[in-house]
Amino acid sequence: MSSSHHPIKESFLVGRALLNFTSIFVSLGVFLFGFEQGLMSSLLTNKYFKQYYRNPSPAAVGTMIAILEVGALFSSFLAGKVGDNIGRRRTIRYGSAIFVIGGIIQTFSVHIVNLAVGRLVSGVAIGFLTTIIPCYQSEISPPDDRGFYACLEFTGNIVGYSTSIWVDYGFSFLENDFSWRVPLFLQCLVGTLLFAGSYVIVETPRWLLDHDQDHEGMIVIADLYADGDVEDESAKAEYRGIKENVLISRIEGGERSYRYMFQRYKKRLSIACFSQMFAQLNGINIVSYYAPMIFESAGWIGRQAILMTGINSLVYIASTIPPWYLVDGWGRKPLLMTGAVFMGIPLLLISISLRANNSYTPNVVVACVVIFNASFGASWGPIPWMMNEVIPNSVRSKGAAASTATNWLFNFIVGEMTPILLDAITWKTYLIPAASCALSFFCVHLLFPETKGLTLEDMGSVFDDSSSIFSFHSSGNYGATEDSSSIHRSTSVSAVDQNDLFRQSPASIARNTALLRPDEGLLQSPVIAPVVPPAQSALKPTKSDTASFDGLGPTDSNIPPQEIEPPNYDSIIAFKRAEAQRLGVFSILRRRLWPVKHEDEEQPLTG
Incomplete structure (x- = not known):
């Protein structure tokens, strides 16, 4: 849209x-x-x-x-x-x-x-x-x-x-x-x-x-x-x-x-x-x-x-x-x-x-x-x-x-x-x-x-007992636990724009100073390490996962981590239309109070 x-x-x-x-x-x-x-x-x-x-x-x-x-x-x-x-x-x-x-x-x-x-x-x-x-x-x-x-x-x-x-x-x-x-x-x-x-x-x-x-x-x-x-x-x-x-x-x-x-x-x-x-x-x-x-x-x-x-x-x-x-x-x-x-x-x-x-x-x-x-x-x-x-x-x-x-x-x-x-x-x-x-x-x-x-999601930055968000939301360390292995793929900063790969919260950055640019002080690093889930991952995506996440299997080393995309507007409207067909008594009352309507339609989706 x-x-x-x-x-x-x-x-x-x-x-x-x-x-x-x-x-x-x-x-x-x-x-x-x-x-x-x-x-x-x-x-x-x-x-x-x-x-x-x-x-x-x-x-x-x-x-x-x-x-x-x-x-x-x-x-x-x-x-x-x-x-x-x-x-x-x-x-x-x-x-x-x-x-x-x-x-x-x-x-x-x-x-x-x-x-x-x-x-x-x-x-x-x-x-x-x-x-x-x-x-x-x-x-x-x-x-x-x-x-x-x-x-x-x-x-x-x-x-x-x-x-x-x-x-x-x-x-x-x-x-x-x-x-x-x-x-x-x-x-x-x-x-x-x-x-x-x-x-x-x-x-x-x-x-x-x-x-x-x-x-x-x-x-x-x-x-x-x-x-x-x-x-x-x-x-x-x-x-x-x-x-x-x-x-x-x-x-x-x-x-x-x-x-x-x-x-x-x-x-x-x-x-x-x-x-x-x-x-x-x-x-x-x-x-x-x-x-x-x-x-x-x-x-x-x-x-x-x-x-x-x-x-x-x-x-x-x-x-x-x-x-x-x-x-x-x-x-x-x-x-x-x-x-x-x-x-x-x-x-x-x-x-x-x-x-x-x-x-x-x-x-x-x-x-x-x-x-x-x-x-x-x-x-x-x-x-x-x-x-x-x-x-x-x-x-x-x-x-x-x-x-x-x-x-x-x-x-x-x-x-x-x-x-x-x-x-x-x-x-x-x-x-x-x-x-x-x-x-x-x-x-x-x-x-x-x-x-x-x-x-x-960022409480791990205080306790350091769980992984941070992966893909380009990651803190740069996949599986940051004592019994899990870290898997990194080195990529030159000049090859892939760091801002596109990492959208960090301040707490995530604080946990991993290696992600800072050289001019940001503390720890200088010429490379960054985006996270790639392992080929033999225990993760088995559901249908809803695979609809918005392009694969969790073996990853080509030249392909950056993929974005997890939320459902788009049209699929949400289709979902609401289907939901309207199976509403109970209380849900109907709620929809009457707060109707849902597609922008191209004149009538609300109230069933």
């Missing part, structure tokens, strides 16, 4: 608008987690709730609270495989459906055991959602704004937490069991909304290209990054970068098992898991789950404790906004290290104040809890959830599952032990997370790399 602009989707919902809409909408999944978390913390002080369940013991309360984490722990591992097999979008759909079922069981529970079963089911759903949604978010976000959207997502989580506190406070004025049953039911409505929305949001382009759905992947890339123009050069470049990364993983064996991930990417995985571990051990769920009980122990009784928790939640929300703008500029490491300091000091002061138990204690505890929550919301709250960005695309879903499972494991430990510790050692309880904050500071300083601004 000769036209310079070829939009496929005739709607305002493309580009930044689509990215913002999708990011905000999928945040409903983490909103549900926050809502569930805050909801139960306030209900624990509701007199009708306690009367109905016959004043459960601290151990029973701890088990009922923590059993949600048990469900989430096991389902998060399952979510990794499900997310790889059926896609991120459908996994969100099934997770939201399970959540609604769990909410209904809780609403109509008649015994503390029934309530615990409902929370277990909801935990299974939350395991799915908290594993896949951060993964989904990182895969659709542009590298320069990935931190922004991850922090925006966490804000949705805290908005859910705050909403549940104020819902509990409002319904606490009802003098009957509806004061706690209605809040439990409201979470079902939010879950239903997320379920319906899963039919509208797009699938991630990385999952689509990894499963050889190249036409749809190109359309989504264009919609997200090029205002729907499938022939935009930046969209084509994004397609090539993702597709070539997919092909490299296949050349290297294409393994996706947990065992392979633990062996090959243990450093990346340890960073993702350590961040989630410290997020829990640093004490946030001592406050989130039991804030009203903490305020009661400090002298704020009954509804006053819920009111103080609600006020604290508003400050908590506000604290999640600065990271939107700091995480991609200042960086991940400085935020985590600063947060560890400003969380540890208030925890220490809470312990000292409760030990003193004087007239200043109630106000000191409230002030310290607010400062602690705000510090967490600006650092250890959002950033651990985005650290699955360091996991390679081929195992990202499983890596996210492992890090999320780590979160739920330590979440369970904290939720189970907190009421017991508060009852047994009272003020000394807060010294434990204070010590964890100090330990996390040094862990981040010594072990964590800075990943701001890197594309997901």
